[in-house]
Amino acid sequence: MKFLFDSDTWQEIYGSIRKNKVRTSITIIGVLWGIFLLVVLLGAARGMENGFKKIFGDFATNSVFVWTQSTDTPFKGFQKGRTFRLKMNDIEALKTEYADEIKLLAPRNQTNNLIVHNFKSGNFQVSGDYPVLDQIQKKNLIYGRFINENDILSSAKVTVISEDMYKQLFDKGVMPIGEYIKINSINYKVIGVYGPSNAIDLDGDTAYIPFSTFKRVYNTGNNVDWMVITASEGVDILQMESDVILTLKNLHKVHPDDKRAFGSFNLGTQIAKFMGFLTGMQFLTWFVGIATLIAGVFAIGNILLITVKERTKEIGIRRALGATPKSIRQQIILESVFLTTVAGMLGIIFGGFVLFIIDSAFGQGEDAALVNPTVNIPIIIFAFITLVVLGTLIGLIPAHMATIVKPIEALREE
Template sequence: MFTLFRENIRIALDSIKGQLLRTILTILIIAIGITALVGILTLVGALENTISGDFASMGSNTFSIRQYEFSTVNNGQREKINPIISYRNVKEFNETFSFPFSKTSIAFTGTRKAEVKYESKKTDPEVAVLGVNENYLENTGTKIDKGRNFTIFDINNNNHVCIIGSDFKKELFKNVSPIGKTISIRGVKFKVIGILESKGATFRNNQDLRVLIPLQVGRSIFTLPNINYNLNIKVDDKQFMEGAQDHAILTFRNIRGLSPVEENNFGLERSDDLINRIASITSYLYYAAWIISIITIFGSSIALMNIMLVSVTERTREIGVRKALGAKKSTIAEQFFMETIIIGQLGGVIGIILGIAIGGGIAMLASFTFSTPWIAIISAATISFIIAVISGLYPAIKAAKQDPIESLRYE
């Protein structure tokens, strides 16, 4: 039994080598469909990992108050215009919100185009500068690689200290420890007290090229009107989340002066809610990937079946000779079926390699978090096998049913 199986593989490989150009084209047709599937699923998976990782670092016991709810956008437009979260709002909230075992962080982005100087060196004007309080790092899941965090003394006394992103070590502080060094932003000097762990970039927003400075110092440097502040609240125990959210909503409604019948003119978002919404959005991308790939793969299966039918016709005399020498119908069918399986699997393997390479390459260029797409690989291997089975079944049956006498007469 094993000898016959091995002989069928040898015959199939000899046939493939005899029609090398046609076989290569067939394999490429299958590989294109598999590449589309694996490539898109790899890229979507990397995108999902990146976005989910950014929010997951905040923890499931964190929520934020912002200008809008995540879901208030319809067709690119807001249902209503909410006022910004002003400094007066966040200051009053921080002073009045007193839920047990909770911490409030305040932050704002002063600019995303700052130029940072150290001695005779300076960066390109693409550095983000954030004004934050002492709870910002903990509440946002941002970690210190070296040095220390801000203390309440640094914040209350407006100390000119800063924490920088990891990218500053590559050029501005190349071969020099940044801790204790003095940098300049808009002519204001800051002493570096900490370096953040690397977080990479998301949608060209480089998280490693930013400077954190004390909140009030930041407000004195960046005085643009209508700055929108961010409020993040972290509860030590997740079981208190609902109570903390209710208390935060009530507190902020009072700050905004809303009557009991008025709707909230601000949004409240939990980090895990955002992750769930992102997952639901990326699910549509997965559906699109499957639809595109199935259409391509359907064309591949038709092409493979057509080529195998041509192969049966071209090898009619060979089939007749084999039957005249005693080959059974099942043996003839297995030979053609094995040839189709080999072609299908070769196309699948090449498609998987190309799909991972293309999807992973794009993910790396976009600074997404790449992970091996095992579901895509297993799906692609299964689909390529199914394509081969479906495409090879009819040609194999047709070859097995050939009349040996008519086959020997075939020219």
């Protein structure tokens, strides 16, 4: 390792670089561009992934939504075009049959109503729900709490409203918890206020009341408007969607091949498609970045080969004065490693600076397109080490060419 600290070695490297400033600069830029692209593209991909996760937030992404429509195939005496409703019996049947596959299941009923508080009013959505909804779609509670099991058991006339509803119905500064509002001319006690979420929100401004209360007030009986089903970890959400709908078809005497009787939206498969896109983008990023790195490293090898050719006479003189092939080889390799190291460090620094600018321009605010576009330190270290290793390997070629030069022939070189 003595040659690393030999001032003569570094002076020779410096002299070689100084003699070919333009060529050396172009070579460094080529390698720098490769690792710069890798850092920026990986950071942008991570920013997109973070933005995607922010959109869905705490929403259970492996979920499927199911509702009824109308049949398009006659079956068991029923005519085409028959309409029907989901029932609470369906919910219990699904919980029993798919006890291991279903993690969460939330039956839901919804309507629109005039909501009044003192002299202020507004038309809003009213939703009858179970406490499990807060596990599927976490509410950002500002005041109070969400519906609990006691509210369901007692059919309590309580409600949880949005912050916008609170601002529209209440005077500024009034604490809403414990106050009463009228929904469909019936008094409900406000037990919670939830704020806007940066994540996906399927309901918008909605007043949530206990499912059992909704059933009594709106006389819905055992009817269910629609349901949200969240699969257990490791369960194929697409297969579960198919199985659940087939079970519901059997329960409601619907033809197994009827495509219109049930509507569904599989959030899990949509997310899987997007995650597949992100994975493909990351693969492309690695491919482009590494390919550019390799191209830059080969450029260093070519430059060093040219340098060796230009310094043939100098190498011959050194060999004649007693320089060993090993020392010449070490100098050429060290020059290659030095150039790749400098280029790699500059590329990482510039890449980090560009990611900082991207974060400042596009990563701030609720509608940020790229959230915290960063690259993990281990990935940076891996890319840098790979670059240095490639620089070392590519330096072996010109180093070998330099050592096979015979002193007599080198001294004759013009």
